[in-house]
Amino acid sequence: MGDVAYDAFLLVSFGGPEGQEDVLPFLENVTRGRGIPRERLETVAEHYRHFGGVSPINAQCRELLQALDLDLPVYWGNRNWHPFLEDTVRQLRDDGVQHALAFVTSPFGSFSSCRQYLDDIAKARANVEGAPQIDKIRHYHDHPGYIAPHADAVRAALAQLPSRMAARLVFTAHSIPTAMNDSSGPDGKRYEAQLRETAALVAAEAAPELPWDLVWQSRSGSPHVPWLEPDVNAHLEHLAEQGVTEVVVSPIGFISDHLEVVWDLDEEARATAARLGLAYVRAATPGTDPRFVAMIRQLVDERVLAHSNVRHALGTVPTWDFCPADCCVSPKRA
Template sequence: MAYDAFVLLSFGGPEKPDDVMPFLRNVVRGRGIPDERLAEVAEHYMHFGGVSPINQQNRDLLTAVRAEFSNNGVGLPTYWGNRNWHPMLEDTVAQMRDDGVTHALGFATSAYGGYSSCKQYWEDIANARAKVGPGAPVISKLRQFWDHPGFVEPHADAVRDALATLDQSRRATTRLVFTAHSIPVSMAKTAGPTGGRYEAQLHETARLVAGNDDWDLVWQSRSGPPQVPWLEPDINDHLESLAEKGVTDVVVSPIGFVSDHLEVIWDLDNEAADTAKRLGLGYARAATPGTDPRFVDMVRELVQERTDRAPMQRLGTLPVWDDCPVPCCPPPQRRGA
């Protein structure tokens, strides 16, 4: 199949204080959540001047990908469109149509399966194409990459670097803790051909990054009504538990994320770091891949799997698809605030 463009698909984030509330309304649209509740989340962004780092991180990634494509003979023009903030995907799709693009490859900045991390990007594509109307290019999403060497190896090196900053005399009482975005239990436990893959893929990534089974996988960034069960334990609760067991130091590795965006720097560099300090725990947070050359190289390799039928680079054993089976990853049940 012929492809004639590449588009980076991401979440989006505010870039000035006046963007914050409109952005958050986009994130929760259709859920009936009042501005009073959004204002609490808005304070996290205001702590950083009303700017999320994610858009600049995507600009940096796209710049690196363009150079990687140019250096390796991948002749695809590159675009970028977001789910929740400018550049919005529908505007990008309109520009692609005007530029004569007919069939693009889409790379989503999420490594795992699940509704928000995968299927919702398919919905974003469909909605954007519907809004653009006749002539909107087809966009085929590239596969998930939780076990690709270009994702695993930067995380593994970051864990080693973080561990080296802690007191080596307490190595025997240091614990490695992986984190990912929590999701409703009802989404995590869905039946069918893709059921439970979010947790399973994260466990496989953790094992590959650590090189052993001596670690914990916990959760962060929970949202939604308190009466709805989400994956637990939360990172802060888990730190409490580790301190009670005699752990003296922790390395926290956010393997659920590809870059140090706001949920990483707020939930881990602020809240979890403060919890560790209160408990007297040594604390080091491992970096995310960002624009690590191996991660950028991975993007190019995923493209060439489709364009040149290049061999699939994988370290794990769980099944992976280009097009997910149907039915797949139902959305969460929406409830009012």
């Protein structure tokens, strides 16, 4: 198989509001068709308004694009806010792009973190006559460029605690409905398996002598629908009951400090820890760490140089370049 002739790089992300007036329209985009009550949107809106109505994610995307040094022209499109993916696909077409390679700002496989982005890309292409072909880069949950920044961040966080050897590592990721986890990947539960492998790799590199747990954050939706548990706040309660006095919380499910990180961990979980008397440090996310940026370039080269057998991976949970149509389907369709 020869090299693939990609002629553009496309960053695809979730999107976020950039001012107070954007907050509710953004949340309406996120929840469209899900029947979320207005009062629930108002509650979540307060999280954004706490930060001036600005989600950090768009600025982080701009910083990431600026840090990239690719031989391809770069574009950016969001699922839920400007720049919208469909508008970006139209720009790709107008610029004469024939075959773009998309990097999604989620390393993991599930409906919400992978398949929904594939569906978004397909919908945007269907709505743009003459749209270019767009391929998505594989999952990168165990890539050295993802693991190393998280591991260094855990080390730096541990150094801030009174007694490093007394610490417990708590790795977090966005919770999803258990039905969505069960349908993730061809063999099911791929989302949780990838995250557990990421946690194990980061712990082994950062502090192999310390115990660790994988827990969940940012659940939403009906309380009657089962989601992955335990929640980080409930887990902190459990650790305090066990006599743990120091914790490092590492958001391994996030590539940068999304609103879910700065609100759910820096505000809510930190307050829980303070109430429990736990020494608490939240580890950083990769952001524009040079190793993470280099990882993206490596993933591009890996796909462009299709004849190459080089594949950067530290784990054993498999990843692949192209997802089958029945992979990670919506729980409603499963």
